[in-house]
Amino acid sequence: MNIDISDFPESDGDWTEENWEQFLKHLTEEGIVSYKEIASALLSALNPPQVGTGVASKKSFQKHYPKRKTMQAVFEWFYDQTGVCEDCGTRLELQADHIDPRENYDNPDDADTLDNLELRCRRCNVIKRPSHKKGGLTYLTAAAGLMWILFTKRPTTYKEYEKLCREYGMTMANIRFREAWALAIWLNKNEEYEIEED
Ligand SMILES: [Zn+2]
Known part of the structure; x- marks a missing residue:
């Protein structure tokens, strides 16, 4: 029998590890993704590419270190x-x-020294900003949250989706919701997602 996620907690922040495990199972059963793809996305998020090189390539960092020594300092x-x-x-x-x-x-460039840097995930980095005060309502990053809302709430119109996104504290422009809604439209072509006329 297919996994029913309709009685899972309203907010993803309240989901247990078991809820998340069942959710992944649900996505594979629905044919949205395979476990191979889940693993691939996960491994990609584990890899910290461009954290070091991104810092080292900034002029504001380079000026604090001797010529051609920035990369070495960054890696330390x-x-x-x-x-x-x-x-x-x-x-x-x-x-x-x-x-x-x-x-x-x-x-502001004076802030760009290695002593003044620490590692923070994309989600925690974003919700620190004053413009994202409501961001903490969901555990996920905005990009992930948009998909979570789609697959757990299954809104059947774009308007309903947009309303849900706002309720979950998404502060980005509507155009981002429209982009995310493409997945509903694509899945609908295979009768894997129900859409009603707006
Ligand atoms: Zn974090």
Whole structure:
């Protein structure tokens, strides 16, 4: 029998590990993704590409170190980290984040030193911003949250989807919801997602 996720908690933040396990099973049973694809996406999120090189390529960092020594300094800092998000402890989607934000400096470039960087995941990085106050309503990043709402709430019209996204604290422009809604339209072509006329 197919897994029923309709009685799972309203907010993804309240989901148990078992809920998430069942959800993955549900997505594979529905033919949305295979376990191979889940593993591939996961491994990709574990890899911290461009954290070090991204920092080292910035002029504002380079000017604090002798010529051609920035990369070496960055890697010393990088390897010295714990490898988990400072806030939530995840290993996924790590980014270099300022401890003392650039806004607090007269010259923002002065904030760009390795002592002032720590690792934070994409979600925790984004919800720190004042413009994303409601972001903490969902555990997921905005991009993941848009898909979570689609697959757990199964809105049948775009309008309903947009309303749900706002209720879950998504602050981005509507055009992002329209993009995400494409998945509903694609799946609908295979009769894997129900859409009603708006
Ligand atoms: Zn985090």
